[in-house]
Amino acid sequence: MENSTITNPETPSAVKYAGFWWRFLAYLIDGVILGTVTWIIYIPLFAVFGLSLYSMSESGMDLDDNPAVLGSMILVYIFIVGISIVIQWLYFSVLESSKMQGTVGKMALRIKVTDYDGNRISFARATGRHFGKYLSSLIFLIGYIMAGFTAKKQALHDILANCYVIKE
Numbered sequence: 819m820e821n822s823t824i825t826n827p828e829t830p831s832a833v834k835y836a837g838f839w840w841r842f843l844a845y846l847i848d849g850v851i852l853g854t855v856t857w858i859i860y861i862p863l864f865a866v867f868g869l870s871l872y873s874m875s876e877s878g879m880d881l882d883d884n885p886a887v888l889g890s891m892i893l894v895y896i897f898i899v900g901i902s903i904v905i906q907w908l909y910f911s912v913l914e915s916s917k918m919q920g921t922v923g924k925m926a927l928r929i930k931v932t933d934y935d936g937n938r939i940s941f942a943r944a945t946g947r948h949f950g951k952y953l954s955s956l957i958f959l960i961g962y963i964m965a966g967f968t969a970k971k972q973a974l975h976d977i978l979a980n981c982y983v984i985k986e
């Protein structure tokens with residue numbers, strides 16, 4: 819890990835940047851948490867939707883040729899994707915902009931997100947950082963892999979949001 823100094827004149831200190839593998843492990847921990855939460859939400863949705871499809875097929879409706887069924891399936895899919903996006907956005911943005919400066923996975927590994935001065939980031943910056951991850955994912959995850967090769971271990975979304983991920 820490379821040591822450096824964060825530019826905040828009040829608290830100059832040696833900084834250890836969290837590299838790719840630390841961040842990846844934190845993301846795996848967060849993935850388990852997010853997966854559990856979203857499935858707790860999805861199970862009732864699938865149960866209700868599945869029961870309604872079952873009752874329609876039992877009543878003699880032909881599900882293959884019914885545009886209402888197809889439309890409702892598409893709406894449920896869009897709703898589920900929307901719920902996933904909102905849950906992930908709030909999880910990452912709220913926790914990374916909080917006084918803890920990191921998600922549960924980051925806290926477990928003692929890493930946190932800071933601005934270039936070593937301060938806590940705002941919710942707006944955390945939101946930009948989160949949605950910047952979509953850009954990091956676009957071309958074979960190169961935006962994430964950058965964290966293993968840049969001098970301050972920044973991924974593309976960190977650079978876009980003017981952030982560091984550091985080890986405590």
